[in-house]
Amino acid sequence: MRFPRLLAAAGALTLLVAPACGAEKPDPATKVEVFTWWADGDEKAGLDALVGRFTAGCPGHEFENGAVAGGAGVNAKQVLAARIQRNDPPDTFQVHAGAELDDYIAAGRVQDLTADYAGWGLRQALPPGLVEDLTVNGKIYSVPADIHRANVVWSNPELLAGAGITRPPATLGALMADLAALKRSGVEEPLALGRDWTQLMLLEAVLISDLGAEGFAGLFNGATDWGGSAVTGALEDYAALLAYSNADRDSRDWPDARRLLTDGKAAYLVMGDWAAADGLGHFTFPGNGRVFQWLADSFVLPTGAPNPAGTRCWLRTVASADGQRAFNRAKGSIPARTDVGGEGFSAYQVGAMADWRSGTPVPSCAHGSACTQDWQNAVNAALGVFSTATEKDLAGLQQALAATAARYIRG
Structure with missing residues (x-):
């Protein structure tokens, strides 16, 4: 159960919308x-x-x-x-x-x-x-x-075959090994990634693997400490994955990241099931087990x-x-x-329907089910700073995430 924090009302927006022309309007009463x-x-x-x-x-x-x-x-x-x-x-x-x-x-x-x-x-x-x-x-x-479903990995089967990869990785460590094998096979940036919430989706999948369903859900209700050692380990794993991703990730929206996959320039993409495309393989993010991250x-x-x-x-x-x-x-x-x-x-x-019936549902901050829009925006900003920095400050990222959670979790 969630307990919302009372937030200040947003300022009035000046954006106006012109009514559609040429269409007959229904009776206002009906x-x-x-x-x-x-x-x-x-x-x-x-x-x-x-x-x-x-x-x-x-x-x-x-x-x-x-x-x-x-x-x-x-x-x-x-x-x-x-x-x-x-x-x-x-x-x-x-x-x-x-x-x-x-x-x-x-x-x-x-x-x-x-x-x-x-x-x-x-x-x-x-x-x-x-x-x-x-x-x-x-x-x-x-x-x-x-x-x-958010916690899905999409794959390019041809690139995987070229690197000798014949089955989906079952663990986060196995995914890292696959990414290393892909680099050795000549795939320079084997993990496709975009900006903002796409990076948050990757982080959330890693957090689920390292913390489990209950620990992950606890990040958004105060039961799990964002400043704790478990989160530190997950951020280290996230940084390791980031190193395998495309250098221009902060300039790409998710369709552009998927294009790296379909064009044969990347082998893996973490994205929700709206990213389905002909010829792509798919599997649940390694280590997530029966967790179904929903939006x-x-x-x-x-x-x-x-x-x-x-x-x-x-x-x-x-x-x-x-x-x-x-x-x-x-x-x-x-x-x-x-x-x-x-x-x-x-x-x-x-x-997916079978997994939804039998799996363990957890919400997604990247898509508004686990956190408010303001909270999501603050996390996206922190991840953006981390992504663009030449020197990756893991401690600074963790402090920013913990401080953000402290603002939005009601005590």
């Missing part, structure tokens, strides 16, 4: 404006599938698409913050489930959905560990639409939503087995519910 960043590709296909279920199951309510494209949600979050600040919330909005929602909860901007969870059977359908991570002071405020897109009922009845019908659709099946088949993620069968899903999705 419309449900669904605010997302799902504007293109598989995400838009998933949203369209969910809208089909909503239209069939919620007569009298009309879907209005409030999607804001670009920036993998960065643009949308800025627009949303401005609207909330001026008391103009959409009927519902997309947010990463978990700690990313804490500031909205503390400010009273979203409503309690605990009773709806009971009515919709979600406590039985979702893993207990996920429900615990979503619970803040005994209440639940969001409905997850999907699950993505989830979810929806909320904002305080002051114009059509709360329509919003609840949308949320019920998102929560349903049929809604999650239709949405995730199209999007490429997996249902948060564990009672959805694998028919119509890809082989990767079926395997």
Whole structure:
């Protein structure tokens, strides 16, 4: 269970959005404006599938698409913050489930959905560990639409074969040995890496291997000391991996890092399952065992939503087995519910669904489920300083991470 820290309200943003032209607006009394960043590709296909279920199951309510494209949600979050600040919330909005929602909860901007969870059977359908991570002071405020897995390693089979590597490494030490073998085979920078949160994803995977699931989760609730010797060892392992990565990592976003893999310039990439591409191998990060590091897109009922009845019908659709099946088949993620069968899903999705049912879930700070946005930004900044420094100051990095945690963990 998480206990949010009360944070100062964010300053008003001046970013304005022009309304779409040429589209007929639904009746304000019946419309449900669904605010997302799902504007293109598989995400838009998933949203369209969910809208089909909503239209069939919620007569009298009309879907209005409030999607804001670009920036993998960065643009949308800025627009949303401005609207909330001026008391103009959409009927519902997309947010990463978990700690990313804490500031909205503390400010009273979203409503309690605990009773709806009971009515919709979600406590039985979702893993207990996920429900615990979503619970803040005994209440639940969001409905997850999907699950993505963060702790996945993607590989280039051709480069691995050239280095004589025939099986995925089972331990962190074995991964280091593989990276050394790849360098000897002529792969100069065998570990593909990008900037900001991509580096945090790598660090989190290492922390899970070295601290275990309980120890890792404790980093975000105060049970595990960021300044302790276990974290020191993990940071040493992280620094060793960083030395095998591309020197231009701080100028690459994650698709550019993946391109190193697909172009045959790197052999391994630590990235969530949205990085899937034809021809790539994949396996759970070495040493993570049965741990499933999750992130989830979810929806909320904002305080002051114009059509709360329509919003609840949308949320019920998102929560349903049929809604999650239709949405995730199209999007490429997996249902948060564990009672959805694998028919119509890809082989990767079926395997991930089995792991989700049987594994140990832990949240991700890099994707807002374990820590707030401000906390994540501070960690990203510390990792960026470490990455760009000629002389790597491990003690300074650990001190920065410990000081950041002390600011955001409520005592």
